[in-house]
Every structure is written in C-alpha cells, then in structure tokens.
Amino acid sequence: MSRPAPFSLPPDGTHPPLAYSAYRSAGLRAPAQPPVLLPHRLTEVTGPLLGADRIGPSDHDLTTQHAGEPIGQRIVVSGRVLDSDGRPVPDTLVEVWQANAAGRYAHARDNWPAPLDPNFTGGGRVLTDSTGTWSFTTIRPGAYPWGNHHNAWRPAHIHFSLFGTSFAQRLVTQMYFPDDPLFGQDPIFNSVPDADARQRMVSSFDLDATRAEWALAFRWDIVLRGREQTPFEEPHDD
Amino acid sequence: MTDRPGLTPSQTVGPFLSLGLPWPDGPDVVPDDTPGAIHIGGIVFDGAGEPVFDAVVETWQADPAGHFDHPESSSRTGFRGFGRCPTDGDGHWEIRTLKPGPVDGQAPHVDVSVFARGLLDRVVTRIYFPDETAANAADPVLAAVPAARRATLVAVDHGRGDLRFDIRLQGDGETVFFTV
Numbered sequence: 001m002s003r004p005a006p007f008s009l010p011p012d013g014t015h016p017p018l019a020y021s022a023y024r025s026a027g028l029r030a031p032a033q034p035p036v037l038l039p040h041r042l043t044e045v046t047g048p049l050l051g052a053d054r055i056g057p058s059d060h061d062l063t064t065q066h067a068g069e070p071i072g073q074r075i076v077v078s079g080r081v082l083d084s085d086g087r088p089v090p091d092t093l094v095e096v097w098q099a100n101a102a103g104r105y106a107h108a109r110d111n112w113p114a115p116l117d118p119n120f121t122g123g124g125r126v127l128t129d130s131t132g133t134w135s136f137t138t139i140r141p142g143a144y145p146w147g148n149h150h151n152a153w154r155p156a157h158i159h160f161s162l163f164g165t166s167f168a169q170r171l172v173t174q175m176y177f178p179d180d181p182l183f184g185q186d187p188i189f190n191s192v193p194d195a196d197a198r199q200r201m202v203s204s205f206d207l208d209a210t211r212a213e214w215a216l217a218f219r220w221d222i223v224l225r226g227r228e229q230t231p232f233e234e235p236h237d238d
Numbered sequence: 239m240t241d242r243p244g245l246t247p248s249q250t251v252g253p254f255l256s257l258g259l260p261w262p263d264g265p266d267v268v269p270d271d272t273p274g275a276i277h278i279g280g281i282v283f284d285g286a287g288e289p290v291f292d293a294v295v296e297t298w299q300a301d302p303a304g305h306f307d308h309p310e311s312s313s314r315t316g317f318r319g320f321g322r323c324p325t326d327g328d329g330h331w332e333i334r335t336l337k338p339g340p341v342d343g344q345a346p347h348v349d350v351s352v353f354a355r356g357l358l359d360r361v362v363t364r365i366y367f368p369d370e371t372a373a374n375a376a377d378p379v380l381a382a383v384p385a386a387r388r389a390t391l392v393a394v395d396h397g398r399g400d401l402r403f404d405i406r407l408q409g410d411g412e413t414v415f416f417t418v
Binding site for chain 1: 242243244245246247248249250251252253254255256257258259261284285286288290292296298299300306307308310311318319320341342344347349351353354355356357358359360361362364379382383387407408409412413414415416417418
C-alpha cells in the first residue's frame with residue numbers, strides 16, 4: 001500500500017515537554033518512558049470532520065446563553081485557522097471554554113472565592129468559514145490564583161480546541177491577552193521552550209474588529225501542522 | 239512567497255475541560271441499537287496508581303471494512319469513527335463503537351488521544367484487539383514497540399463485546415505513547 005503524505009513534525013521548542021517540573025500537576029502524570037515514533041499512515045492523516053450539526057444557536061456568543069447578560073468587558077475574539085503552509089483550514093470546529101470576568105470557572109471543582117456569574121457558563125463552539133475565519137463574542141476572562149506555587153496566578157486566557165482535518169493536527173491550547181504582567185511567573189505559559197512560539201499564543205488588540213459602542217476586539221490566528229514539504233513546485237502562469 | 243507561519247504551541251486542557259469539550263453523545267460512536275456494537279473502556283491512572291478524574295479520552299478509527307469518514311479514505315464511509323469521553327470521578331471512560339477492520343496492512347486499531355490537567359500536550363496511544371493475534375504479530379506499529387511493552391496496547395476481553403483498556407500515564411505498566 002502506498003503511504004499518504006505525512007504531516008511534518010513540529011520544530012523543537014514549539015510544544016512544551018510533558019515532563020516539566022515547574023508545573024506541579026505534571027509530576028505524576030507526565031509519562032516517564034520515551035515515546036515511540038509513529039510514522040503517519042491513513043489513521044493519522046484522516047480525522048473527524050465535525051460539522052455544523054455540532055454547533056448550537058448561541059454557541060458563538062457566550063454573552064447570550066442565559067436570561068441576562070454576564071458581567072464583564074464584552075469582547076469579540078476572531079482569527080483564522082491555517083496550516084503551516086499558510087493554507088486556511090475551512091469548515092473546521094473550534095471549541096472554547098474560559099473563566100468568567102472574576103476569574104472563576106462555572107465548574108463544581110473550581111472553589112476559589114470569586115463570584116460565580118449566573119449569566120455565564122463560558123463554553124462556545126464555532127465553525128471556520130471558507131477562508132478559515134472564526135469569530136465569537138464573549139467577556140474578557142479574569143486572572144485567578146492556583147496552588148502551583150506560592151502566590152501563583154494564571155494569566156487571563158481562553159482555552160481552545162482544534163481538529164484541523166486529521167488526527168495528526170489535533171491541538172488543544174490557550175489564547176492569552178497582550179502585555180499580561182502575569183506571564184513571567186506562569187509555568188504553563190513558560191513551558192513552551194521557544195520564545196517566539198510563546199508569543200504566538202498571545203492575541204493582539206484589533207481596533208478594526210471592535211464594534212462601536214459595543215465591544216472591544218482581539219485577534220488570534222491559529223496555525224496547525226502542514227504536510228511534509230517536497231521540493232516546492234508552483235505552477236507559473238505569468 | 240510568504241514565510242511559513244509558525245505553529246501554535248500546545249497547552250494543557252486544565253482541570254475544567256468539561257465546560258468546553260463533552261457532548262451528550264460523545265461516547266456513542268454508534269447508537270445503542272447498532273448490531274455488533276462493542277464497548278471499549280477503562281481507567282486512566284497516574285504515576286501513583288490514582289485514577290485521573292479530569293481527563294478526556296478521544297478515539298479515532300476506521301469502520302469494520304477499514305474505511306474512514308474522510309476524503310482521503312479510498313472509499314468514504316458514513317461511520318463517525320470519533321469518540322470522546324471525559325473520565326468520571328473514578329477515572330473511568332468508555333465508548334460504544336464497532337470493531338474496526340484492518341487498515342493498509344495494519345491490524346485493526348483505534349487511535350487514542352488523552353488530554354488532562356498536568357499534560358502540557360496530549361498523549362497518543364493505540365488500542366489493538368486481543369482476538370487478532372496473527373494480525374497483531376504482523377503489525378508494523380506494534381513491531382516498533384519494545385516487545386515487553388506491547389501488551390499495554392492490547393485491550394483485554396471481558397466477554398459479551400466488552401473490552402477493557404486502562405491507560406497508565408506513568409510508572410509500572412506505563413502505557414506506550416507515540417509521537418505522531
């Protein structure tokens with residue numbers, strides 16, 4: 001059987017190492033044995049193509065999922081899903097979840113004493129359009145303390161889950177906000193070895209996407225792995 | 239010619255993934271009245287042998303004929319192929335599915351991603367089937383795994399279409415994980 005074109009391995013320093021002692025929860029969960037390389041075959045280059053049937057009517061607007069409006073700074077977050085060849089990934093599912101404006105998750109196991117917001121659950125889903133573009137409306141999440149080390153605080157972030165078109169491209173990550181003073185002490189942010197790669201998790205303020213008298217806006221492009229490159233051949237029509 | 243954009247790094251799903259990821263029908267790769275349906279499930283353990291109660295297990299597989307619901311499959315099937323189940327308070331996950339067929343010279347298998355608090359990136363493993371001794375012995379992926387650890391990739395048959403596949407993230411009997 002001929003093998004399908006594999007997806008390229010990520011450059012060193014792009015993804016965090018699993019064993020990362022500054023992040024305490026990794027201690028008993030990161031595998032101790034080295035992973036075995038799995039060359040991509042059909043199972044890895046295919047993957048679930050989840051469509052519009054997975055999206056509910058208010059999944060794109062986290063401020064409209066309850067009877068009232070949530071407290072907080074209303075924001076529009078948008079961007080594109082691309083692969084590392086620069087090609088947009090159309091019609092792919094983007095899932096998000098986040099804390100409320102006070103930095104509290106609507107989750108039974110989040111028990112730090114910041115207020116819950118009865119009008120905010122914090123989960124959303126959207127599908128990219130034909131240009132790979134996605135957008136959702138939410139409120140800006142707050143920072144929150146956690147028990148990782150003395151006086152540890154997570155920088156404000158939104159969790160993202162991406163599928164692309166293949167099992168190999170599956171990605172779960174977090175989007176941060178520009179100029180957060182908490183980056184320096186956060187082991188999760190700093191678990192990414194490469195400084196440029198870390199900055200690719202930080203969104204930009206996007207004045208053009210703000211909605212006058214309604215919402216501020218942030219922009220963030222997400223880049224998934226592309227196919228392994230063969231020598232570049234582009235047709236020239238000039 | 240534009241520069242190739244750099245990849246977005248992975249980050250942990252954190253402890254509150256259940257706000258964003260589960261679906262009511264996530265574990266139902268096939269509906270419950272499907273003839274031949276099997277259950278595959280188990281417990282996710284940490285390095286101290288404690289159950290991991292805040293993980294999510296995702297599965298991807300071919301249909302019984304070895305085809306995927308994907309344009310790169312030689313014959314595209316309508317079989318969803320995707321399962322997703324968060325672990326419960328006992329670290330247990332389970333999906334209902336059909337046994338996949340062989341794929342391109344490989345033994346029947348299910349690709350698995352595990353996400354959890356404490357995992358800065360997903361870990362990937364594969365489920366193989368205990369009634370496929372000959373096909374497993376010829377499988378190129380299993381052949382690349384140290385022989386003493388191969389058994390961690392083979393589900394245990396509990397009878398009546400019930401297969402057990404525990405995932406040990408670290409320590410004794412650590413599951414084999416793959417770089418994909």
